[in-house]
Amino acid sequence: MMRIGYTLMTEQAGPKDLVRHAVRAEQAGFDFEVMSDHYSPWLTEQGHAPYAWSVLGAIAHATGSVDLMTYVTCPSIRYHPVVIAQKAATVQILADGRFTLGLGTGECLNEHVVGDGWPSIDARMDMLEEAVAIIRALHSGDLVTWKGEYFDVQSARIWDLPEIPVPLAIAMSGDKSVERFGPMADDLIGVEPDSRLVHQWKHVHGRAFGLPPARTAIGQIPISWDDDRDVAIARAHQQFRWFGLGWPVNSELPTPAGFAAASQFVRKEDVAENIPCGPDLDAIVEAVKAYKDAGFTDVALVQIGGDTQDRFFDEAAKPLLEALHVELG
Template identity: 35%
Template sequence: MTGQVRFGYKASAEQFGPAQLADYAVLAEQAGFDSVFISDHFQPWRHDGGHSPAAIPWLGAVGARTERIILGTSVLTPSFRYHPAVVAQAFGTLGVMFPGRIVLGVGSGESLNEVPLGIEWPDMKERFARLKESVQLIQQLWGEDRVTFEGTYFRTENATVYDRPETPVPIYIGASGPAATRLAGRMADGFITTSGKPRTLYADTLVPALAEGLDKAGRVAGDVDTLMEMKVSFDDDPDRALADTRFWGALALTPEEKTGVEDPIEMQRLADALPIERVASRWIVSTDPEEHVRRAQEYLALGFRHLVFHAPGPDQPRFLELYATEVLPRLRALVG
């Protein structure tokens, strides 16, 4: 999956209900996008108008309605709400049903999705260790029969995933810091991160960390797909392009501002207090398709080969049509 540059669509699970979102995924395939990725959140970023459809059944439904598009999570947490063996079973099934089209994107999780279920939220060191152990167990279950696994957090005894594809589903690790990025380089098939942060984070921290992980495992850059979730607001009306970002104000909150916030009502209150300029700072907001191409090119130059576009507006069919007509052809011409 790493040979060519791909352009995908981010299905906004926090903003739209599952049936509506499935329609948008079908439109994305028809519009010429290469992939569709969905987050797996138990709760949305905001209470009013928020949604949180379960990603696993949604992927199955969309897979049945589409023919070629790659479908995956960005991301799912395999170490709290789910036992990693259950994740291996579910994505093994999806991989059998839609061979070559399924990606398991995983991450260390957010308290917003886990604490409401009575989970005591651990520190980052434990979350990282759980993520690593989960990926190891999933890979072992896909590669062996009768798996007895004795980990720090997870155990299995003579466990077998009976329905699994001949070629295992690729696992992508989502990260915004160096440790998990190195882990992606060492043991994953792909690396996921998001746009809109200082360029130095990508150029000086994440890209070198990925290279370090690859080197430690004796791998080369082409062994790992590099996925950048691009936050873009594109419209011919500049005021609408700016206003559309308001729903996603929580993304502009700092980690310190979000720490310990597990209630979508409180998260919404904090986000709505931000000025629109700060809300929009995480997004590429422009009416000019060439500006969108130029900004995307910056990430391509850093080595990202899979750009997944996340649009904040309520009219997703409009975005898909505009981006497919005005931006994607320019990008495809750029990468040959």
């Protein structure tokens, strides 16, 4: 059975609302919840960016069974990997084994704020590889000293380790990243329903650390549910028009103002062609089905608009989940 997740989007809701949304998503029957880890929203219209890890701790206590995950954290610029290793271990204890650490190379939007510049994609991939090795070493419970190309670690140890180790999911998008990070990852994070990506990941999965057979491939799609399609399209255009710029652009722009400028010529009809908008649940099912057909096991939905979440839970979440389970098994 394909697992359906809910996205706790820190860019569009404050910390208390995110905790409340997490509880409601669990009650509605979502299988897992993913949380973005941002310092800034993509666009000022979204209006939020609380600290994800504080919110995750609260959510771990407020929920009881739903799986939790970062989607995704960059462990190399804004955070040192030793800090990520400690945070992830602590959240896993609070969540009683329900947490997965999702990792990626990051976006300039969130990482440039510490003033260390924005490296090339090749350097960021090098940094991620080194960070993953450090996190794995620390999660073993050993005392770790490391002198690497990008990171130094001096006599570090995680003193509170969870009984259930923290799985690592890594965002991958092409041959180069799969060959490099597939051997290091428990799970695959993908942003497109690409069957070749999933097949290649299963072929190289886990070799670097002797991991068990491939677990999950996790995708994500934005939706703009509303009983008025025009309202849904307008909201998606206002808050998510950056989505169509593509990863090479989205990873490089440093500010919400930059995203506003880059997306100023994106039309409402462009957004409506790429994001399911309105009351039609079948359109959402078809978008999710594309991921299942590509071999993904999990898909997280993003309901656009922080102030629409309650209506989404009240009116759409349960019938949508029922439709997804009927169609996708």
